[in-house]
Amino acid sequence: MNNRLLLKEKLLAKVKEIRTDGSPVTDLQLDKAVAAEIEQLTTELEELNPHPKPLLYATSMLDGAWQLQYSTAREIRSLDSLPLGLQLAQVYQVIDVANKGFFNLAFVKHYFGLLSGYVKVTASFAPAIDNSSPLPNKRLNVNFDKRYLAIEQIMGIDTPQFNPFKVVTANNPQGRIPTLDITYLDETLRIGRGGDRSLFILSKSDNFQDVSSNVTPPLG
Secondary structure, eight states: OOOOOOOOHHHHHHHHHHHHOOOEEEEGGGGEEEEEHHHHHHHHHTTSSSSSSHHHHOOGOOOOOEEEEEOOHHHHGGGGGGGGTEEEEEEEEEEETTEEEEEEHHHHHHHTSSSEEEEEEEEEEEEBBBBBOOOOEEEEEEEEEEEEEEEEEEEEEOOGGGSSSEEEEEOOOTTTTEEEEEEEOSSEEEEEEETTTOEEEEEEEESHHHHTOOOOOEOO
16 A cells, blocks of 8 residues: 555656646656656556446545546647647546536636636546446446537636637547546546547546636536
8 A cells, every 4th residue: 555655646746746837747748758757657556556446336436526637648638739829727527427427627728818718528428338347347438428618708807708609519539439447546546548548647626616616507
């Protein structure tokens, strides 16, 4: 247990020393050696997962708001190069186990504070069951539903008429079902691997309600 906690502390410290403003780190921002170190620490921690079958024995731990700390996923990488001086801020995933749903929420802001807003994507999920594993294990099948684009403020002035200004059907990959493997889970840290092995490292969030108070439609 001590080794697991030390690995967890080392992993989070490595990520937080790179980025301290709350926005997630991606591997594109890092020297290859640093990205490889994070991957190695993550792999070692995954091997010490205290809940190797989270969908069977630890579903209640998944509930609530999680803040993204690090990712190698293409969709997160793409938010690192936004146009018109926009920058990625905090990114959250909020899970509702009882209703088998979640949403991803990415806040964006202008470099000079001229504009702020968010992108929200809603989704449903179900445990992936196959003949070799008739009981839920660690894999989720995901179906993305809607995407909301919103501007919350312009020049410090609230803009409810643009919150949201666009709602569209979210894209799901053609020819395959999106999946997410929960490869590590404890009370404050969750690690996941997408179907393309993309990595997500998230921490349980204590301040989500404060930062999401202006999001429309209501969260939850």
